[in-house]
Amino acid sequence: MPGAVRADEFMVAMGDGTQLSTEVVTADDGEPRPTLLIRTPYSRIGARQADDAIGLARLGWSVVMQDARGTAASEGEWHPFRNERSDGADTVAWCAAQPWSDGRVAMWGASYVGITQLMAAAERPPALRAIAPMVTSAWADEGWTYEGGALQLGFAMPWAAMMAAACPRIAKRDLDRAAAVMADWPAAYRQPLGDHPVRALSPAFVDWLSADQRRVWKDLDIAKKVARADIPAFFVAGWYDLFCDGTLRTFASIEAPARIVVGPWTHAGLWLDTTPEVQFGDAANGIAQDVRGEALRWMRRAIDGEEVEGGARLFVMGVNAWREFDGWPPPSTPARFFLTDEASLQSSPPAEAGRHSFDYDPHNPVPTRGGRTLGPYLPMAGPVDQHDVEARGDVLVYTSAPLTKPLTVIGQVEATIRFSTTGRSADVTVKLVDVHPDGRALNVVDSVRRLPFTPGRPKNVDVAVGATAMCFLAGHRIRVEVSSSNFPRLDRNPSTGEHWGDATVLQGARQTVHLGSSRVTLPVTPTRRGAT
Structure with a gap:
């Protein structure tokens, strides 16, 4: 492996003449090597430290870090996503033509640095041989914004x-x-x-x-182009990352060789085995598991033309253990849990279809407690006891009997809620909760569906609650919360029928959940022996 490294700075011209600030860290021996490209809006100087550019160079890469257009020392105007396709492809071509490059380029990084990879891959630049998008998504709209x-x-x-x-x-x-x-x-x-x-x-x-x-x-819809780009991809996701579902959808769509590792991680706590209220154990520690090293080795094999391992390595919460699957989602059997008038969950529709109502007040919304959060002045992401939320009058709570044996849920949780409102629009929020024998109620996954309504007219609302891998242990109970807000993780519905982005006045409404057909559907997979 190379010893001494050197760093050089360049202003690299894009196709329209805009110059982007770029730094190259590579071995100081003049030998061409494969390039590892990192394109960031958060300053290449920070990337140099965070991604250990010197260490990567000593592993045999020529490391290129670039400030995205309109950020840090680069020219141009910043507009999220808009220029990343062309700028990414132009930079890949520039890298491949340099004397320190052997003509093969891979890309690396998390979050927005991950979507810069997917945007570049959509252009299919010939020199781009592998990517490693982490905690990100090919969809910049749904699942990101x-x-x-x-x-x-x-x-x-x-x-x-x-x-x-x-x-x-x-x-x-x-x-x-x-x-x-x-x-x-x-x-x-x-x-x-x-x-x-x-x-x-x-x-x-x-x-x-x-x-x-x-x-x-419309011009940022890259999902189909990424799926067909024929560029091997190694993904990393976290069950409590706000981009989790998007990362999994992107992985599942890729036609080229692809692999994903999903841990119990948050966006800001990628690799960590501890969230504020839950310790998942040493096995969950991404640093100890060397996920970063696995991704780098995988990409090196991919650009060398070697066969690479596919499949999905998933951390199953509850039993706190890793399982390997051929892909996402793994095979499962749907298990339906119907909401009942007694505030319970049962496996068959209730004999009598009652209803439960609550008042939605946008000026006193249901507060965010854990989950897939990321932002200032927000509660920490991850599993958090929901008792204060469940004690509110605007949160409906439905709980199963204690489980007599473990129930392993791996895949996309879905819900269908028959719902009506006195407003002209409404949000239906659904949260899946693991209730421990000691009474702690820890959120597993949650989401929302926003729809227009005719006041007083019920309709079925399908909610994609989210992806998870969770083993509900024997003695635990499954709980479902239904409401109409989760603030400030999600904005508040104005209820007026006016487009939410134009609203200056927010009104309350009377919301009703109609029982009978209202249910949550869990993707159940066989539980491994030893789970208790």
Whole structure:
């Protein structure tokens, strides 16, 4: 392996002439090597430390770190996602033509640095031989900016504000506006979106709030192109990461050789085996499991033209153990749990179809407690006791009898809730909870579906609750919570029928869950022996 390394800085011209600030760290021996490209909006200087560029160079890579367009030392205007396809492909071609490159390029990184890889892969640059997108998604709209039709407020609004504030060419007036927003995040979350101050800072945020979603996202729809790009990909996801479902969907769509590792991780706590209220054990530690090293070795084999291992390595919570599957989702048997008038869950529809109602108040919404969160002034992500939420009058709670044997759920949790409202639009939130024998009620996965309604007219609402791998142990109970808010993780529904992104007035409504057909469906897989 090479010893001494050198670092050089370049301004690399894109196809339209815009120059992007780029740093190359490589062995100081003049030998060409495969390139590992990292494209980031968070400063290549930070990437040098976070990704250990010197260590990667000593493993035999020529490491290239680049500031995305309009960020840090790069020229141009910052607009999330918009230029990453062409800029990524142009940079891959530039790397392959340099004397320190052997013409083969791989890409590396997490979160937005992951989607820069997928955007580049959609262009199919000939020199791009492998990618390693972590905690990210090929869908920049649903699952990144939105969830179930609602805005991922707790992530999207602060991210837009902070990226605007970090822009090297921001005007002082806008910097002062950004500082005011960031000085009081709780107030910023509660500001109606129709006249939100971040609108003045971020053209992207204005787009995300637009009712004309087709116009906003049509040129950023890369999923099919990524699936057919024929570029091997190694994915990493976390069960409590806000991009988890998108990462899994992207992995499942890839036609080229692909592998995924999914741990009980959050976005900010990637690799960690501990969340605020749960310790998953040493086996969950991604550093001890050397997931990073596994991904690097896998990509090196891929660019060398060797056969690479596919499949999905999933951490099953509850039993806190890893299991290997051929792909995602693994084979499963659907198990339906129907909501009953007695606030229980049962395997068959109730004999009498009653109803349960609650009042939705956007000025006193259900507070976010754990889950797939990421943002300032938000509760920590992960499994958190839900008792304070469940004690509220606007949260309906349905609980099974104690399980007599373990029940392993691996796959996509779905719900169908028959729902009506006095408003003209409503959110239906569904949360799956693991109730321990000591009474702790820990959230497993949750989501939302936002739809228009005719006041007083019930309809079935299908909610994609989310992906998980969870073993509910014997003696535990399965619980389902139903409500209409999860704030500030999700924005509040105005109930008026006005597009939520334009609303300046938020109204309450009377919400009703109609029993009988309302249910949650769990993908059940065989439980391994030894689970208790």
